[in-house]
Each structure stands twice: as structure tokens, then as C-alpha cells.
Amino acid sequence: MSRANGRSPFFRTVNTLVWRDLLSEYRSREILGGGIVFALLTLVVFNFAIDLRLESAEEVAPGILWIGFAFAGMLAFGRSFAAERERGTLDGLLLAPIDRGAIYLARAITNAILMCIVELVSLPVFVALYNVRAAWGELLLTTALGTIGFTSAGTLVAAIAANTRAREIMLPVLLLPLTVPVLIASVKATAVALGAQSVEPLPWLQLLLAFDVIMVATSFLVFEYILDE
Numbered sequence: 001m002s003r004a005n006g007r008s009p010f011f012r013t014v015n016t017l018v019w020r021d022l023l024s025e026y027r028s029r030e031i032l033g034g035g036i037v038f039a040l041l042t043l044v045v046f047n048f049a050i051d052l053r054l055e056s057a058e059e060v061a062p063g064i065l066w067i068g069f070a071f072a073g074m075l076a077f078g079r080s081f082a083a084e085r086e087r088g089t090l091d092g093l094l095l096a097p098i099d100r101g102a103i104y105l106a107r108a109i110t111n112a113i114l115m116c117i118v119e120l121v122s123l124p125v126f127v128a129l130y131n132v133r134a135a136w137g138e139l140l141l142t143t144a145l146g147t148i149g150f151t152s153a154g155t156l157v158a159a160i161a162a163n164t165r166a167r168e169i170m171l172p173v174l175l176l177p178l179t180v181p182v183l184i185a186s187v188k189a190t191a192v193a194l195g196a197q198s199v200e201p202l203p204w205l206q207l208l209l210a211f212d213v214i215m216v217a218t219s220f221l222v223f224e225y226i227l228d229e
Contacts, residue, residue: 013098017106018113025114031079035072035118040125042068047129061130062190065122066183069143070150070176072118076111077154078171081162100224108155108219115147138193138201145208146186149215153179156219159226182211 025031046064084093093103123143127134157175161167176183189204 010099010102013102014106014109017093017102018109021106021110022113025110031076032114032117034079035076035114036121038075039068039072039118039122042071043122043126043129058132058191058194061126061132062187062194064130065126065190066146066187068122068126069115069119069146070179070183073111073115073147073150073154074172074175076114076118077151077158077175078161078168080107080111080155081158082167084162094227100227101220103227104155104159104220104223108152108216111155112147112151115151116144119143119147132194135193135195139190141205142186142189142193142201142208145205145212146182146189148212149182149208150179150186152212152215152219153182156215156223156226159223182208182215185211 043064046067050060050064094100123134123139126132154175157171157178161170161174164170185204185207189201189208192199192201192204
């Protein structure tokens, strides 16, 4: 019983911070609106820029889809901590007697929720625009695992970049090399879900799951030291 009571304040803090972030985004719609427009524009531009014949659509479409997701995610990550520092609310959080890991976990959950909303809006448009047939179960599972890995790394890197003057440049420079495994695995598993490859998706999904666990655990542990810098 004492162990459960010891955990409850931490999760109450995470829950409170997530609702605060979501309420702030609901009022401003700054991140969500920009992310949806950015993802949809990426899909439309690539549709006209590349000759997507019926026999080649399934091969290149997964990469285009995750390009849109990645850049929409970076847009959200870049604004998450930058807005906190501009308003001065991050300093207030750091002065509060709460676990720094709760701040990371809450922000990562918020970013994941916002990115999932962008993806849920983009996926039907993607399937219709590129005329592909999707195994929706595999596609949604791949998207969920890829989103967790990408947002867990993006939240950590955004906290690092927020302390620099050139944070708009530093964020993609640091994030994209770090998330190469999750992006490659997500593209490959998405290709399987779209029927472009006849291999089993399980190895790619296992790689995504392993990346998610390692990245979330590592980011949670080092986040406190990043905020102190």
C-alpha cells in the first residue's frame, strides 16, 4: 500500500501537467493547427512532385508519409519548450517541488497526443491521395510505436535546443541523426502494411519497441541534468 501511495503523487503531477499543456494548446491551437497543415502540405506537394504510378506508389509512399510526420513533429517539439521559456513558465516549474522526470514524461505524453492527432487526420488523406491499400491494424501499430520513439527523443532534444540561441537549427541537427533507427524501422514497417514488401513486419516492430523502451528510460533519467544546465 505504501508503495502505491508513493507512486501516486508522481502520476498525479504528470496528469496535471498533461492537462495543463493540452488546455494551453486547445486555447492557442498553435502547435496542432500548424502540424496538421504542414503534414497535409507535405503529402500534397510530394504527390505532385513525384511521378507516383500505380506500381510504384507503395514503394515511395511510406517514406513520404514519415517525412511529413517527422517535420510536423519537429515543429511541435520546437515550440513546446521555446514557448515555456518565452512565457517564463518553465522557470516556475523548475522551482516547484516536483520530480523533473514528471516534467519530461508529461511533455512527452502531450507531444505524443498532439502528433497522434496530426497522424489520424493525415492517414486517411494519405491513403486516398496516394491510392494505396493499407492493412490498418499494422499501419496504426507501426504509427503508434514510431510516434512514441520519435516524441520521446524529440522532447529530450527540444529541451537541449531550447537552451541555445540557434534552437531552430539545433533541433533537427540533433534529432534526425538520433532518430534514424526509428524512422527507418517505421518506413519499412509501413511499407509492409501497404503491401510494398512481402516480408514479416515483426522484426521492424520489435526494433521500434526496443528503441521506444531504451529512449524513454534514458531520456527520463538524464532529463534532470539537462534542465540544470
